[in-house]
Amino acid sequence: MSRQMTGAKMVVQALKDQGVEVVFGYPGGAVLPIYDELFQQNDIRHILVRHEQGAVHMAEGYARSTGKPGVVLVTSGPGATNAVTGLTDALMDSIPIVVLSGQVPTFMIGTDGFQEADTVGITRPCTKHNWLVKDTDRLAETIHQAFHVATKGRPGPVLIDIPKDVQFASGTYVPPKAARTDHYQPRVKGDIEAITRLVELMETAERPIFYTGGGVINSGPAASQLLRELVDATGFPITSTLMGLGAYPASGKHWLGMLGMHGLYEANMAMHDCDLMINLGARFDDRITGRIADFSPHSKKAHVDIDPSSINKVIHVDIPIVGDVGHVIEDILKVWKARGRKVNHEGLARWWAQIEEWKKVNCLSYKPSDKIIKPQYALQRLEALTKDRDRYITTEVGQHQMWAAQFLGFEAPNRWMTSGGLGTMGYGLPASIGVQIAHPEALVINVAGEASWLMNMQEMGTAVQFRAPVKQFILNNERLGMVRQWQQLLHGERYSQSWSEALPDFVKLAEAFGCGGAKVDNPADLDDAIRMMIDYDGPFILDVLVEKHENCFPMIPSGKPHNEMLLGDASTEGAIQAGGAVLV
Amino acid sequence: MSALKIKRGASSHSAYDLRDPHAELNETHTLAVLVDNEAGVLARVIGLFSGRGYNIESLTVAEVDHQGHRSRITIVTRGTPSVIEQIKAQLGRLVPVHDVHDLTVEGPAVERELALFKVVGTGEKRIEALRLAEIFRANVVDSTLQSFVFEITGTPDKIDAFADLMRPLGLTDVARTGVAALSRGA
Ligand SMILES: Cc1cc2nc3c(=O)[nH]c(=O)nc-3n(C[C@H](O)[C@H](O)[C@H](O)COP(=O)(O)OP(=O)(O)OC[C@H]3O[C@@H](n4cnc5c(N)ncnc54)[C@H](O)[C@@H]3O)c2cc1C
Ligand SMILES: Cc1ncc(C[n+]2csc(CCOP(=O)(O)OP(=O)(O)O)c2C)c(N)n1
Numbered sequence: 032m033s034r035q036m037t038g039a040k041m042v043v044q045a046l047k048d049q050g051v052e053v054v055f056g057y058p059g060g061a062v063l064p065i066y067d068e069l070f071q072q073n074d075i076r077h078i079l080v081r082h083e084q085g086a087v088h089m090a091e092g093y094a095r096s097t098g099k100p101g102v103v104l105v106t107s108g109p110g111a112t113n114a115v116t117g118l119t120d121a122l123m124d125s126i127p128i129v130v131l132s133g134q135v136p137t138f139m140i141g142t143d144g145f146q147e148a149d150t151v152g153i154t155r156p157c158t159k160h161n162w163l164v165k166d167t168d169r170l171a172e173t174i175h176q177a178f179h180v181a182t183k184g185r186p187g188p189v190l191i192d193i194p195k196d197v198q199f200a201s202g203t204y205v206p207p208k209a210a211r212t213d214h215y216q217p218r219v220k221g222d223i224e225a226i227t228r229l230v231e232l233m234e235t236a237e238r239p240i241f242y243t244g245g246g247v248i249n250s251g252p253a254a255s256q257l258l259r260e261l262v263d264a265t266g267f268p269i270t271s272t273l274m275g276l277g278a279y280p281a282s283g284k285h286w287l288g289m290l291g292m293h294g295l296y297e298a299n300m301a302m303h304d305c306d307l308m309i310n311l312g313a314r315f316d317d318r319i320t321g322r323i324a325d326f327s328p329h330s331k332k333a334h335v336d337i338d339p340s341s342i343n344k345v346i347h348v349d350i351p352i353v354g355d356v357g358h359v360i361e362d363i364l365k366v367w368k369a370r371g372r373k374v375n376h377e378g379l380a381r382w383w384a385q386i387e388e389w390k391k392v393n394c395l396s397y398k399p400s401d402k403i404i405k406p407q408y409a410l411q412r413l414e415a416l417t418k419d420r421d422r423y424i425t426t427e428v429g430q431h432q433m434w435a436a437q438f439l440g441f442e443a444p445n446r447w448m449t450s451g452g453l454g455t456m457g458y459g460l461p462a463s464i465g466v467q468i469a470h471p472e473a474l475v476i477n478v479a480g481e482a483s484w485l486m487n488m489q490e491m492g493t494a495v496q497f498r499a500p501v502k503q504f505i506l507n508n509e510r511l512g513m514v515r516q517w518q519q520l521l522h523g524e525r526y527s528q529s530w531s532e533a534l535p536d537f538v539k540l541a542e543a544f545g546c547g548g549a550k551v552d553n554p555a556d557l558d559d560a561i562r563m564m565i566d567y568d569g570p571f572i573l574d575v576l577v578e579k580h581e582n583c584f585p586m587i588p589s590g591k592p593h594n595e596m597l598l599g600d601a602s603t604e605g606a607i608q609a610g611g612a613v614l615v
Numbered sequence: 616m617s618a619l620k621i622k623r624g625a626s627s628h629s630a631y632d633l634r635d636p637h638a639e640l641n642e643t644h645t646l647a648v649l650v651d652n653e654a655g656v657l658a659r660v661i662g663l664f665s666g667r668g669y670n671i672e673s674l675t676v677a678e679v680d681h682q683g684h685r686s687r688i689t690i691v692t693r694g695t696p697s698v699i700e701q702i703k704a705q706l707g708r709l710v711p712v713h714d715v716h717d718l719t720v721e722g723p724a725v726e727r728e729l730a731l732f733k734v735v736g737t738g739e740k741r742i743e744a745l746r747l748a749e750i751f752r753a754n755v756v757d758s759t760l761q762s763f764v765f766e767i768t769g770t771p772d773k774i775d776a777f778a779d780l781m782r783p784l785g786l787t788d789v790a791r792t793g794v795a796a797l798s799r800g801a
Contacts, residue, residue: 155658185708214713338708343701
C-alpha cells in the first residue's frame with residue numbers, strides 16, 4: 032500500500048512504522064516542516080536537548096540500554112556539525128543510531144546558502160553509511176534502508192540529509208516491507224568447519240580463556256545467555272573488554288574481571304599465558320594488546336566477529352570465524368556437545384590453580400583512608416548500596432570510568448554504557464538521560480569526573496524538563512585525573528594544564544537547574560549521601576570530593592606486554608624515570 | 616613524534632604502539648570493485664584509502680551496467696599482504712560495494728591503460744618519435760607541423776617505457792587513464 036504525502040509527513044510515518052517511540056533533537060530552519068509534523072501527532076515523543084552532541088549521546092544511551100536504534104533529529108549546518116562527535120563515538124563503539132538532518136533546499140546546495148554545510152561529506156567517515164535524499168519519492172525507502180543498515184551486521188550510526196524542499200514536496204510513501212534491503216545482508220552463520228576446528232582445540236587446551244567484547248552485547252541478550260551456557264559448561268575462565276561487561280555476570284564462577292590497560296592482573300596474566308584464546312566479539316584494541324609482538328605469545332587464537340575487517344586487522348589469528356557471535360556460540364555448543372562434551376580436566380585444574388595464585392595479588396587493593404574519600408571506596412559504596420536495584424550505569428571518561436569498570440559488578444548485558452573507542456568526555460550525562468528515557472522506573476547513575484561532566488552539563492536542563500531522575504555521581508578530584516596520572520608517570524610530574532580550576536559549586540548549580548544536589552567530603556557521610564541521591568525524587572547531582580592524587584591501577588603502560596603491569600605507586604618508579612627521558 | 620625524539624619502534628611513551636607490526640614486503644595488487652553507482656560512492660572509496668593511510672597508485676571508474684547502475688572501480692594499490700587483506704575487507708564492508716576481486720591473486724588477468732602523449736619537435740627528433748610510435752603501435756590522433764599527439768594502449772609498463780623514449784624527443788604533455796583490468800578466461 033503506498034500513499035501520497037509530503038516528505039515531512041513521510042519522515043514521521045516512516046519513524047512510526049519503524050517502531051520509533053522517542054526522538055532526541057533540536058529544531059532549526061531546515062527541519063521546521065518535520066517539527067510541524069511532530070507537533071501534530073502523539074505517537075512519537077520528542078526530547079528537546081540543549082546541544083546536538085547531547086542528542087546523539089542520549090540516543091546512544093537509549094540504544095545501548097534497549098538494543099533498539101536511537102533516533103536523532105537536527106537542523107542543517109551547525110546542527111549537523113554538532114552531531115559529529117556523537118556520530119564518531121557511535122561508530123567506534125558500534126552503536127546503532129539514525130540521525131536525520133535538515134539541509135538547505137536542493138536548488139541552493141553548493142551556493143554557500145545560510146546554514147549550509149556539506150553534511151554527507153563531513154559525516155561520511157564517521158557514519159556506517161549516509162544518504163542525501165534529493166527526491167521525495169525516494170525518502171521513505173531511504174529511511175527504511177537506513178534503519179536496516181544501522182542495525183544489521185556490525186551496528187553503527189547512519190545519517191540521512193533531507194533538503195527542505197524535499198520535506199515540503201509530495202511523494203509516494205512506501206512501508207518498510209516494500210523497501211529494498213537485499214543488497215546489504217551480512218553473514219550471520221559461522222563456517223562450521225572452522226567451528227569444529229575450534230572445538231577440537233577446546234577439547235585439549237590446557238590453558239584456555241574466553242576473551243569477550245562488545246560484540247556479544249551487540250548481538251543481543253540471547254548471545255549473553257548462550258555465552259553463560261558455554262562458559263559454565265566448559266569451565267573455562269572468561270574475561271571481557273570494557274565494552275562487553277555484563278555479558279557474563281560479574282558474580283559468575285568463571286569471571287576474571289576486565290582485561291586490558293586498566294584490567295585485572297589475573298585477567299591479563301591469563302591472557303598472556305593461555306594456550307587457547309577464544310575471542311568472541313572483541314576487536315584486539317590497543318588498550319588490550321599492549322605490545323603486539325609480545326601479545327599472548329604461546330596461544331592459538333580464534334576470533335569470532337561479524338565484521339570481516341576486524342579479523343586479522345591487528346592480531347593474526349589461527350581460526351577466523353566470520354559470523355554473529357550468538358549464532359556461532361550456538362554452533363560451538365552443538366558441535367562440542369555432539370562430540371561428547373570433552374575438556375582437558377587435569378589441564379584446567381592446573382590452570383585454575385595458577386589463576387587463583389594470580390588472584391591473591393589482590394590487584395585492586397588501595398590504601399584506605401578514614402579522612403578522605405578514596406575514589407575506589409566511593410565506588411565500592413555505590414556498588415554496595417545499588418547493586419540489588421534495577422540499575423543502569425553510564426560513565427564519563429577518565430580514571431573514574433576505569434574505577435567504575437573495576438569496582439562495579441554487572442550481572443546482565445545492556446546495563447553499562449561507556450564511551451570506549453573514542454573516549455568522549457561529556458558522553459555520560461546525556462547518555463544517562465537517554466537510558467532513563469528508555470527505562471523511566473530504573474535507577475540510572477552517571478559515574479562522572481568533574482571535568483568530563485562540565486563538557487555537556489547543559490543537558491541537566493533536559494533531565495529536569497523531561498523529569499528524567501538521573502543521578503550524577505561526580506568523583507571530584509579537581510584534576511583532569513587521567514591526564515594528571517600520565518603526566519606523573521610518563522612526563523616527569525610536570526602537570527601541564529591538568530587542573531580543574533574555577534570549578535562551579537555543584538550544589539548551587541543543581542539548585543540553578545532546579546534539581547537536587549549535595550556535597551560530601553567525609554567518608555563517614557558517604558553512605559547517607561548516596562542514599563539521599565538515590566531516594567531523591569528527581570535528577571540529582573552528588574559532588575563527591577575525593578583524594579586528588581589517586582592513581583588508577585593496575586596499569587599496563589602503552590606498548591608494554593601484559594606481564595609488565597604496574598600494580599601500585601611502588602611499582603611506578605621505573606616508569607617515572609623512563610617518562611622523564613621523553614622531554615629531556 | 617619527532618619533536619619528542621621518540622624513535623620509530625620505541626613505544627613506551629605513547630598511547631599507541633609505534634612499532635611496525637608487519638615487517639613484511641610491499642606488493643602491488645590490482646583490485647576490481649563493483650559498486651552501486653550512487654552519489655558519493657567514489658568519495659567513499661577514496662576517503663577509505665586516505666583515511667586509513669592506504670596507497671592508491673591508480674584508480675579508474677566508470678558505469679559498466681547502465682540498467683543496474685553498477686560501476687566498476689579498478690584500483691592499483693601497494694602494501695604488505697596483511698594491509699592488502701585489510702583493504703579488501705574494508706572495501707567489502709562499504710554498503711554500496713557488491714564485490715571486491717583481487718585480480719592479482721585470482722589467477723591471470725589482463726591489464727590495459729590508455730595514454731595520450733604530446734610530442735613537440737621538428738627534424739630528426741620528429742621522425743624518430745614517429746618511428747618509435749610505430750614500433751609501440753601508437754596511433755597518431757592529432758598532428759601539426761611541430762607536434763604529434765600519440766594514443767597508446769598497453770600495460771602500465773609499456774606506457775612507462777614509451778614515455779621514457781619520448782622524453783628526449785620533445786614530450787610535453789601526458790594524459791593517462793589508469794588501469795582497467797579483467798581476469799582472463801571464462
Ligand atoms: C580511558 C580509557 C581507558 C580504557 N582502558 C581499557 C581497558 O583497560 N580495558 C578495556 O577492555 N578497554 C579499555 N578501554 C576501551 C577501549 O578503548 C576499547 O573501546 C575497547 O577495549 C573495545 O572493546 P571491544 O574489543 O569489545 O570492541 P567493541 O568496540 O565493542 O567492538 C565490538 C566488536 O565486535 C564485533 N561485533 C559487533 N556485533 C557483533 C555480532 N553480532 N557478532 C559478532 N561480532 C560482533 C564488531 O565488529 C567489533 O569488532 C579504555 C577506554 C578509555 C576511554
Ligand atoms: C573530549 C575529550 N577531550 C580530551 C580528552 C582527554 N582526556 C582523557 S581523560 C581526561 C581527564 C578527565 O578528567 P575527569 O573527567 O575529571 O575524570 P578523572 O580522570 O579525574 O576521573 C582527559 C582530558 C578526552 N578523552 N575527551
